[in-house]
Amino acid sequence: MGSHKIADGSEVYWDGLQYDAFNKPYQTDLPFYLAEARKAKGPVLELACGTGRLTVALKKKGVDITGLDLAAPMLEQARAKAAAAGLELPLVRGDARNFRLGRKFKLIFIAFNSMQHLGRREDLEGLFSCVARHLRPGGRFILDVFNPDPRYLSRDPEELLPVAYYDDPGDEGKMLVNEQYSYDKASQTSRLTWHYRGEKTGRTVKKSLNLRCFFPEELLALAHYNGFRVLNRYGDFRRRPFRGDSPKQILICAPGL
Numbered sequence: 001m002g003s004h005k006i007a008d009g010s011e012v013y014w015d016g017l018q019y020d021a022f023n024k025p026y027q028t029d030l031p032f033y034l035a036e037a038r039k040a041k042g043p044v045l046e047l048a049c050g051t052g053r054l055t056v057a058l059k060k061k062g063v064d065i066t067g068l069d070l071a072a073p074m075l076e077q078a079r080a081k082a083a084a085a086g087l088e089l090p091l092v093r094g095d096a097r098n099f100r101l102g103r104k105f106k107l108i109f110i111a112f113n114s115m116q117h118l119g120r121r122e123d124l125e126g127l128f129s130c131v132a133r134h135l136r137p138g139g140r141f142i143l144d145v146f147n148p149d150p151r152y153l154s155r156d157p158e159e160l161l162p163v164a165y166y167d168d169p170g171d172e173g174k175m176l177v178n179e180q181y182s183y184d185k186a187s188q189t190s191r192l193t194w195h196y197r198g199e200k201t202g203r204t205v206k207k208s209l210n211l212r213c214f215f216p217e218e219l220l221a222l223a224h225y226n227g228f229r230v231l232n233r234y235g236d237f238r239r240r241p242f243r244g245d246s247p248k249q250i251l252i253c254a255p256g257l
Contacts, residue, residue: 011207016077017169032237042106047096048114052078066090097126109142119212128226148213157182173200228253
């Protein structure tokens with residue numbers, strides 16, 4: 001795997017500045033994870049921490065947190081943000097499917113749909129196994145993923161839809177991102193291509209994004225058969241109960257059945 005790629009071949013993690021500019025509007029999960037980190041009363045580990053959007057923010061709030069990610073450009077941006085804030089923040093390049101950190105945590109979480117990059121059964125078993133080994137007694141594991149909506153799974157694969165429009169960190173112009181979407185029924189994977197078009201240059205760069213879809217009962221079974229109890233299941237970050245039309249699946253889990 002190249003330095004910018006991850007397990008499923010996604011390429012959208014090519015540039016940490018573009019990633020942060022694209023995702024700037026998405027902050028609704030921060031209060032939720034801050035509350036859970038404080039409740040944990042101990043060290044926290046974020047898997048697939050990316051550019052440190054959550055990791056750096058939680059560290060600023062006094063949380064003892066470590067971040068782990070496989071994509072070098074993302075970690076580079078996270079380290080730059082931590083340094084700019086004057087934070088001593090452990091950021092480790094590693095694989096959520098197979099890591100050994102030599103310490104244990106009261107809370108481990110994988111946020112922002114990152115678990116959807118793990119499509120194979122063996123990948124998921126590796127994740128749950130590593131999490132179980134790194135949890136302290138009484139520790140918790142939190143994951144959040146999309147709740148698949150069948151309406152999106154049947155989109156025209158030739159259709160381009162705008163998904164982001166932001167100030168291009170590469171120059172003084174704007175960046176428009178259009179999305180092309182197809183659903184691979186056999187592997188339950190949404191295969192997206194994001195077309196980044198710099199309005200100033202007119203140049204378009206295409207990058208892939210693959211997201212395995214986890215259906216609600218399947219996700220509960222995955223946790224169970226990997227040795228975890230689901231303590232709470234929410235449909236959004238306001239902790240509303242999960243329903244069929246909920247946008248998210250947020251599971252708070254503990255090892256042991």
